[in-house]
Amino acid sequence: MREAISQALWEEMELDDRVFIMGEEVGVWGGTYAVTRGFYDHFGERRVRDTPIAESVIVGAANGAAMVGLRPIAELMTINFAFTAMDQIVNQSAKLHSMFGGQFTLPLVIRAVGGGGRQLAATHSQTPDVIFAHFPGLKVVSPGTPHDAKGLLKSAIRSDDPILFVENATLYQVRGEVPDEEFLEPIGVSKVQRSGDAVTLVTYSKMLQFSLKAADELAKEGIEIEIVDLRTLRPLDMGPVVESFKRTNRAVLVEEGWRSYGVMAEIAARLYEQAFDYLDAPIRRVAQREVPLPYNSALEQQALPQIEDIIRAVKEVL
Amino acid sequence: MNKTKKLELYHEMVLVRRVEERAAQLYQEGKIGGFLHLYIGQEAVGCGALAARQPQDRVLTAYRDHGIALAAGIEAKVVMAELLGKKTGTSKGFGGSMHMADTRLNYWGGHAIVGSHLPFAAGMALADRYRAQDNVTLCFFGDGATNIGYFHEALNLAGVWDLPVVWICENNQYGMGTAVARASAVEEIHMKAEAYNTAHSRVDGMHVMKVYEAVQEAIQHAREKGPYFLEAITYRFEGHSMGDPERYRTKDEVGSWEENDPIGIYRKYLIEEKVADEAALNKQEQRVEDEVQEAVQYAEESPDPTWDDLLESVYVDDYRDES
Numbered sequence: 001m002r003e004a005i006s007q008a009l010w011e012e013m014e015l016d017d018r019v020f021i022m023g024e025e026v027g028v029w030g031g032t033y034a035v036t037r038g039f040y041d042h043f044g045e046r047r048v049r050d051t052p053i054a055e056s057v058i059v060g061a062a063n064g065a066a067m068v069g070l071r072p073i074a075e076l077m078t079i080n081f082a083f084t085a086m087d088q089i090v091n092q093s094a095k096l097h098s099m100f101g102g103q104f105t106l107p108l109v110i111r112a113v114g115g116g117g118r119q120l121a122a123t124h125s126q127t128p129d130v131i132f133a134h135f136p137g138l139k140v141v142s143p144g145t146p147h148d149a150k151g152l153l154k155s156a157i158r159s160d161d162p163i164l165f166v167e168n169a170t171l172y173q174v175r176g177e178v179p180d181e182e183f184l185e186p187i188g189v190s191k192v193q194r195s196g197d198a199v200t201l202v203t204y205s206k207m208l209q210f211s212l213k214a215a216d217e218l219a220k221e222g223i224e225i226e227i228v229d230l231r232t233l234r235p236l237d238m239g240p241v242v243e244s245f246k247r248t249n250r251a252v253l254v255e256e257g258w259r260s261y262g263v264m265a266e267i268a269a270r271l272y273e274q275a276f277d278y279l280d281a282p283i284r285r286v287a288q289r290e291v292p293l294p295y296n297s298a299l300e301q302q303a304l305p306q307i308e309d310i311i312r313a314v315k316e317v318l
Numbered sequence: 319m320n321k322t323k324k325l326e327l328y329h330e331m332v333l334v335r336r337v338e339e340r341a342a343q344l345y346q347e348g349k350i351g352g353f354l355h356l357y358i359g360q361e362a363v364g365c366g367a368l369a370a371r372q373p374q375d376r377v378l379t380a381y382r383d384h385g386i387a388l389a390a391g392i393e394a395k396v397v398m399a400e401l402l403g404k405k406t407g408t409s410k411g412f413g414g415s416m417h418m419a420d421t422r423l424n425y426w427g428g429h430a431i432v433g434s435h436l437p438f439a440a441g442m443a444l445a446d447r448y449r450a451q452d453n454v455t456l457c458f459f460g461d462g463a464t465n466i467g468y469f470h471e472a473l474n475l476a477g478v479w480d481l482p483v484v485w486i487c488e489n490n491q492y493g494m495g496t497a498v499a500r501a502s503a504v505e506e507i508h509m510k511a512e513a514y515n516t517a518h519s520r521v522d523g524m525h526v527m528k529v530y531e532a533v534q535e536a537i538q539h540a541r542e543k544g545p546y547f548l549e550a551i552t553y554r555f556e557g558h559s560m561g562d563p564e565r566y567r568t569k570d571e572v573g574s575w576e577e578n579d580p581i582g583i584y585r586k587y588l589i590e591e592k593v594a595d596e597a598a599l600n601k602q603e604q605r606v607e608d609e610v611q612e613a614v615q616y617a618e619e620s621p622d623p624t625w626d627d628l629l630e631s632v633y634v635d636d637y638r639d640e641s
Contacts, residue, residue: 020448046448052478057471060437065445067426067438068376091431092438098631100419100427101410105634136632136639160634188635235637 002172004146006035008153009073011182013043016071019157022049023058023075023111032077033113033172055085059110063092063162066108071157079114079166080126093162094137106162109153115168115206115256116304122292125300127257129205130266132164133233140233141187142166144208146176148231151185159187168206168256190237192244196224199314200244202267203254204230207286207305211254214310225252225314233263241267242275249280250317254310259287284313319369319530324593327369327526329602331361331581334385336610337394338556341384341401341415344614345560350401354415357385359555362580363488364389364458366529367550370537371456373424376442379458381416381430382488382554386458390425392418394613404620411623412631433459433468436485440472443481454482454540456533462493464507470514473545477514480544484536485511487549488523494558495566511547523550524580527587553578 013019020043021036027050030037040048051058055076062074076082082089089110097106116125133140139161143149149167156163193208194215203211208229215225226244230236245251251271253264268283289303319327338356345354357364360382368377368389379386387397392408400407400418408418408428416430426442429435439457446453463469464487476483487507491498499505511518517539521532529550536546553575557564564572588594594602629637 052471052474054471054474056468057437057440057475060434060468060472061441061444061475064438064441064443065448066441068442068445070445070448072441087431087434088437092434096427097634098628099409099413099417101408101412102631103409103419104421104426139633236640238640 001146001149001174001176002033002035004150004178005153005167006037008150008157009036010039012154012157013047018069018071019073020047020049020070021073021075022051022062024051024053024077026050026075033169055081056088059085059088059093062108062110063088063096063106066106066162067096067104071107073109073111073157076110076112078124079112079128080124082112082132089132089138089164090135094135098137105160107160108162109156110162110164111167112164113167113169115170116288116293116300117170119295119297119300121295125293127255127288129166129233130257130261130263133263137162138234139163139187140166141231142205142233143231144171144193144205144229146174146178148185148191150178151183152187152231155184155187163187166205171206171209174209188232188235188237190240191229191231192226192240193229194225194227196226197248198223199225199250199252199317200241200248201225201227201252201254201310201314202230202241202264203227204233204263205256207254207256210305210307211310214307214314217307217311218314223314223318230263236266238270238274242271245271245275246278249278251283252286252310252313252317253283254286254305256305257288258290259285260290262287281317284317286310286313321593323369324588325602327365328584328588328599329606330365330389331526331584332603332606333394333609334361334365334388335581336606337384337388337397337613340610340614342556342560344401350415351403352414352416353381354560355382355558356554356556357382359575359580360488360490360523360552361385362526362529362584363486363523363550363552366526367456367458367486367533369530370533372453374451374453375537376424376426376453376455378426378435378439378455379428380432380435380460380463381428382460383416383418383428387418387425387428390420391423392420392425394609395616398613398617399620402617402620403622404617405623405627406616406620410627410631412628433463433466435459436463436468436472439483440475440481443476443483444479447481452541454484454537456484456486458486458488460493461487461489461491461498461507462501464510465493465502473511473514473516473547476545477516482540483545484533484540485516485545485547486533487547488552489549490552490554492558492566495562497566508547508549516545516547517543518547518549520549520551523552524578524583526580526584
């Protein structure tokens with residue numbers, strides 16, 4: 001997936017001089033996760049800008065540059081650091097277009113890396129995507145496959161709306177088919193990543209990969225589940241979710257973040273609102289346990305959702 | 319500055335004063351909602367500074383923004399319409415008092431989270447340098463904003479990247495009700511720029527011509543060399559916002575500053591320099607009265623924005639509220 005994201009950035013920068021990257025260690029270092037390796041040498045320091053360690057002004061200056069017509073890609077080394085830029089993201093990026101009556105746009109992408117499981121302890125391991133998805137005006141995209149990462153990131157860069165693009169650090173190694181030819185994936189469209197008729201499983205990002213593995217295991221026992229990948233958290237596309245649920249009448253909702261007030265709490269509520277009559281079993285959620293993630297590896301894994309948890313939840317709703 | 323421009327400047331300062339006075343009345347009448355921060359007493363800073371810019375130079379400020387909106391060239395009727403929440407306002411009635419902008423005039427708001435617009439100024443200046451344009455960005459903020467992280471991050475970035483920003487601190491002595499000395503470890507605020515290797519100076523913000531000249535020099539510096547920091551010493555004659563009990567300052571203190579009314583000072587200057595006589599200035603003031611009256615009428619007769627207008631503003635892409 002690392003290469004897919006890198007390709008998307010490279011291609012869009014080649015196409016449009018207004019697109020530039022700014023963030024910590026994006027240039028000379030080549031990106032903390034090596035996503036922008038080679039960019040500095042090719043595009044130069046005008047378009048690949050190393051910044052001070054100051055997230056507020058990284059996002060804030062990107063907001064300003066976007067207001068006047070550039071198309072910045074602001075990189076936050078981890079989404080945990082987005083909290084130090086919270087005002088810029090939720091009070092500014094998400095609001096400025098509307099609050100000034102639509103007289104300017106914010107064609108901005110904020111790339112941020114999230115997720116746990118790497119023994120980075122509590123403040124560097126969070127999956128707080130849902131917090132950002134709370135705010136109208138912002139779009140929140142989080143891909144689960146290399147194909148979608150490339151297609152969605154290219155669309156995000158071309159969009160005139162501000163977009164938070166959340167990548168999962170442990171997905172960078174994931175391999176998958178990516179077309180050689182130019183392609184885009186639409187933002188705000190959920191996608192069925194595996195078809196089945198036993199249970200509707202709704203998920204996104206890293207948990208898509210876990211869910212696909214769980215589905216393989218379940219298939220060995222003759223249980224075929226349908227996996228709907230949200231891909232975009234705002235605007236949320238419930239279409240394929242509801243359509244699938246009306247066929248299976250059962251749902252398992254899987255996310256890496258905490259269960260309480262989570263993305264899947266929203267999905268569950270909407271299923272109850274939009275398809276209550278189709279419900280044949282209580283909806284089950286699989287999510288992170290309600291603790292700050294510890295450094296200790298065994299305990300960290302105990303707190304994070306696992307493939308076995310997904311398999312168990314599917315069997316519970318059958 | 320030629321005679322015509324000097325008279326225009328007077329017109330502008332009086333216009334700001336009268337619009338603010340009228341806004342205060344409309345607030346008392348319940349026609350303006352939310353917060354209302356008046357620019358009365360600080361007119362020389364915004365008007366003097368904007369007289370020094372070229373049309374391609376960008377302007378941003380904080381929430382005390384009506385005065386600078388007018389100085390940027392937004393018509394009084396459009397300012398008034400925004401205050402009344404009307405569709406014909408600067409921001410279609412979605413922004414209100416604190417969020418006025420007109421990008422056609424290169425006036426980029428009107429930002430009410432303290433300090434949040436300083437990074438915007440850096441980003442706009444970056445965009446101008448990126449496109450090899452030689453315009454500068456004038457960024458106004460209060461003394462209170464120099465204590466928040468944004469100030470330091472933005473001044474540092476502008477310093478590191480040599481961005482063409484003129485930082486203009488309107489030091490009106492109080493961040494809301496807290497005196498500068500009680501909130502800032504550095505009382506001489508322009509000295510803070512020293513930490514970011516940014517050239518700086520201080521100007522008497524009650525003398526519009528002094529502000530004009532100082533900002534001219536600051537703009538030239540920004541265009542040719544990089545960021546500049548100007549501290550304008552000024553005072554707001556009214557409360558922080560409507561309904562401020564003003565327990566933090568005495569009537570005597572306010573009175574002593576009012577003796578230095580920037581409009582009075584400038585009026586005296588124009589007469590002494592024989593730019594205009596009393597009769598001519600009185601006539602100009604009457605024209606302002608009429609303009610404000612027309613502005614209020616326009617605003618009151620303007621339509622409200624609709625729910626569809628609001629939905630259309632949320633995203634550029636099509637949007638459907640699903641709640």
